[in-house]
Amino acid sequence: MRDVEAPVSPSRRRLLTRGLLGGALLVVGGALPLALRSTLVRGKPKRALLLLSEDEHAIFAAVAARFAPGDGAGPTWPTVDAVDCAGKVDALMATTLPEVGAELRQLLRLFESALFGMVFTRVPAPFTRLSPAAQDARLESWRHSRLALLRSGYQALKRLSHATYYSSPEIYALVGYPGPPEVPRGPA
Amino acid sequence: MSDPAGQDDGGGERAPGAGRIIAGADLPTMSALEVDFCVVGSGAGGSVAAATLAAAGARVAIVEEGAHHTKRDFNMQEAWAYPALYQEHGNRATDDLAILILQGRAVGGGTTVNWTSSFRTPDATLRLWAERHGVRGLDAATLAPHFDAVEHRLSIGEGSEDDVNRNNRKLWDGAARLGWNPELIRRSVKGCARLGYCGMGCPLDAKQSALVTYVPDALAAGADVYTDCRARLIETDRDRARAVVVDVLDRASDRPRGRFVVHARRGIVLAAGAINTPALLLRSKAGTGSGVVGKRTFLHPTVPLAAFYDDPIEGFYGAPQSVAVHHFAERAEGIGYFLETAPTHPMLTAMAFPGMGDAHRRVAQRLAHVQATIALLVDGHHDDAGGTVAVDGDGRVKLRYPITPALREAAIHALQSMARLQLAAGARELMTLHEQPLTIRGEADIARIADLPFGANLHTMFSAHQMGGCPMGEDPGRSVVDSRGRHHELENLWIMDGSIFPTSLGVNPQLSIYAHARLFSTEIIKDLPARPPS
Numbered sequence A: 001m002r003d004v005e006a007p008v009s010p011s012r013r014r015l016l017t018r019g020l021l022g023g024a025l026l027v028v029g030g031a032l033p034l035a036l037r038s039t040l041v042r043g044k045p046k047r048a049l050l051l052l053s054e055d056e057h058a059i060f061a062a063v064a065a066r067f068a069p070g071d072g073a074g075p076t077w078p079t080v081d082a083v084d085c086a087g088k089v090d091a092l093m094a095t096t097l098p099e100v101g102a103e104l105r106q107l108l109r110l111f112e113s114a115l116f117g118m119v120f121t122r123v124p125a126p127f128t129r130l131s132p133a134a135q136d137a138r139l140e141s142w143r144h145s146r147l148a149l150l151r152s153g154y155q156a157l158k159r160l161s162h163a164t165y166y167s168s169p170e171i172y173a174l175v176g177y178p179g180p181p182e183v184p185r186g187p188a
Numbered sequence B: 001m002s003d004p005a006g007q008d009d010g011g012g013e014r015a016p017g018a019g020r021i022i023a024g025a026d027l028p029t030m031s032a033l034e035v036d037f038c039v040v041g042s043g044a045g046g047s048v049a050a051a052t053l054a055a056a057g058a059r060v061a062i063v064e065e066g067a068h069h070t071k072r073d074f075n076m077q078e079a080w081a082y083p084a085l086y087q088e089h090g091n092r093a094t095d096d097l098a099i100l101i102l103q104g105r106a107v108g109g110g111t112t113v114n115w116t117s118s119f120r121t122p123d124a125t126l127r128l129w130a131e132r133h134g135v136r137g138l139d140a141a142t143l144a145p146h147f148d149a150v151e152h153r154l155s156i157g158e159g160s161e162d163d164v165n166r167n168n169r170k171l172w173d174g175a176a177r178l179g180w181n182p183e184l185i186r187r188s189v190k191g192c193a194r195l196g197y198c199g200m201g202c203p204l205d206a207k208q209s210a211l212v213t214y215v216p217d218a219l220a221a222g223a224d225v226y227t228d229c230r231a232r233l234i235e236t237d238r239d240r241a242r243a244v245v246v247d248v249l250d251r252a253s254d255r256p257r258g259r260f261v262v263h264a265r266r267g268i269v270l271a272a273g274a275i276n277t278p279a280l281l282l283r284s285k286a287g288t289g290s291g292v293v294g295k296r297t298f299l300h301p302t303v304p305l306a307a308f309y310d311d312p313i314e315g316f317y318g319a320p321q322s323v324a325v326h327h328f329a330e331r332a333e334g335i336g337y338f339l340e341t342a343p344t345h346p347m348l349t350a351m352a353f354p355g356m357g358d359a360h361r362r363v364a365q366r367l368a369h370v371q372a373t374i375a376l377l378v379d380g381h382h383d384d385a386g387g388t389v390a391v392d393g394d395g396r397v398k399l400r401y402p403i404t405p406a407l408r409e410a411a412i413h414a415l416q417s418m419a420r421l422q423l424a425a426g427a428r429e430l431m432t433l434h435e436q437p438l439t440i441r442g443e444a445d446i447a448r449i450a451d452l453p454f455g456a457n458l459h460t461m462f463s464a465h466q467m468g469g470c471p472m473g474e475d476p477g478r479s480v481v482d483s484r485g486r487h488h489e490l491e492n493l494w495i496m497d498g499s500i501f502p503t504s505l506g507v508n509p510q511l512s513i514y515a516h517a518r519l520f521s522t523e524i525i526k527d528l529p530a531r532p533p534s
Helices: A053-069 A085-093 A098-112 A113-120 A134-141 A148-166 B044-054 B078-085 B123-132 B141-151 B166-179 B214-220 B273-284 B346-352 B355-365 B405-424 B443-451 B511-527
Strands: B030-038 B060-063 B180-186 B225-228 B229-237 B238-247 B256-270 B302-308 B323-325 B337-342 B370-378 B389-390 B398-399 B429-432 B493-495
Touching: A053 A085, A053 A098, A053 A134, A053 B355, A085 A098, A085 A148, A085 B214, A098 A113, A098 A148, A113 A134, A134 A148, A148 B030, A148 B346, B030 B238, B044 B060, B044 B214, B044 B256, B044 B511, B060 B214, B060 B229, B078 B346, B123 B141, B141 B323, B141 B511, B166 B180, B166 B323, B166 B337, B166 B370, B166 B405, B214 B225, B229 B256, B229 B273, B256 B273, B273 B389, B273 B398, B302 B405, B337 B405, B346 B355, B370 B405, B405 B429, B405 B443, B493 B511
Parallel strands: B030 B060, B030 B256, B060 B225, B256 B493
Antiparallel strands: B180 B323, B229 B238, B238 B256, B302 B370, B302 B429, B323 B337, B337 B370, B389 B398
16 A cells, blocks of 8 residues: 655645635745736637636636547537536536635636646646646646645546536437436426 | 514415425515524424424424425436535535535435435444443434334335346345345335436435425424525523524525524524534534534545446436445444445546546446446444534634545455455446556456555545534533433534434434434423413
8 A cells, every 4th residue: 555645845835725625725926927927818708707707717618628528539529618617617616605716716826827837847837828738747747746735626627627517418428328317297 | 673484475375384485585684583493404304303393382493504496496417406406516525625525405405315225223333322422322222213203204115126226236246146245225215216316306206305204294383494594603692502693695696695593492403414513513612612513523435436337337327226235334354334336427427537538538438337336434433533524714614534544444445345246246347436547357456456545636535424523422521412412511402413423324324314303302392381272
């Protein structure tokens, strides 16, 4: 049995504080020059945003695109934009506790941060401006991190991405799920 | 301030003297009410308590954080059901996100979304509580009439082979071949069509949840139910609980839109579940003198194993749980566990499958062929202390649950058992739900499970059973309530939910919560004045 729980070094702990969806992380590096490199916004939100900024919406859309089926899946699989994962997350998280919504926004900005990318994958660019392979590398670095806080952050992004994508009726047939059965309804 | 119960809610015809369900949206911004008993929560515990107290003539108000949804709302879509019917819109988890917490939040509480599995409290668990946790006068014989009554009301009969879908059939077959004594699960259903959507609310009212049994009983006996009302604080006066201060929530935003104070002349019953009840006491700084409120929280931490078959399993259809295996529930060498199945609807299953992109998609595409066995770890029966519920400065719930070496040992043992069982049942291959999953095709692979990492967010883990945090017992220094649910420090406050259990149960908890609440509330009404003639 391996023990992969590693203590967070004091220098790194200064970068992190508690939070996120009942749980995880946040950075104080937002004021540094690397963090000023701007987010790439590929498309406008499909509906009025309730919680996220347009940048944060774009970051989540870019993250969800890596969790959803990729080029190998073929054109029958809808994109995350087609099923509006980012819009659904915005609507869902707008109704959670305000602190939880704020933590999601912080997580997205942290994940996007060029500074954090420099620290963890040695690539000083915002997540939204990376190639798909480099984006996957950054996600993988969080997924398997020795830092429990980064693994929590990865799981938050994964669960929201997969929940919004795979609960969309558009994908039911693609995963072999015929959908809910017809239910006989009596008179009102 | 006004009396909201004095308003016309336009709720249609009611029997004379019957109570009403009043939505938060219909309450004035500031309101107050005086009743005999305020019951916090309308699930297995609160509904029975309210029905029992109201039937004895007491004026009862139930405050329920969730909304009132009925069968016409239950559309069998995960995208609607989890945000609408679960705590924190389906996002509740331990503080580090390592354990996803599936817990109901609606009129009917967890019973509106549970999978109908019904077990009496095991004798061994009751003995453990008596021997090691100071519980007195609570044995199987004492509880039996209450189990009988609840089972009758919920139409819980014998388990039926007709309920066994292919997902559960594999559990049965593998366990039978290994001599592990599979058993049929008794279910709280009447006229069940075995659609498979118990976890999203029954669209047929076939599930005999509190929503269609004890909540209507409470209403018929005159209790009122206030929905979208989140208990924020308990107000106390020395050794008495006086009132419940409630945030009235706006349904659309889930933000407080008003305040509502329920003054309770005779008493308060907390039945908000094993996470929210301790949090309410801690937030109120009321009745916490023992120092154990929120400690020893148990979850039956649940470890799944995915098995893939050539033939379709279609675990998204059929009764979600109909077979259980308790062969390993008591292990001398460590934490025990029992085996059941989980339904395989696409959202929850995709969240449980590890990975991303096409690698994740290739697994998700096998959805119809996956069999989902789950091992529920029986925490709290050894020296393991479970988790902790706390509240932060904003009053927000914080649940911590460390994955200890003892838990890892049990999880590995359980994965090995589940793997043997599924191979015996004929699975082509198995996949652990680790972030670096192990594929298992034979006995040689099973040995490698012991090398897998265990810890927070290294593998999928969830809980659908929340217990402990306000344990019962006769020692006020080690327990929060006595063996009849009455608080040691607040003489007119009772707790009637899963938080009272000194350990996890070792079985699905809904039936035990109903029966304990019925026993406790029956004791309360012995002291009530006779009902005035109507």
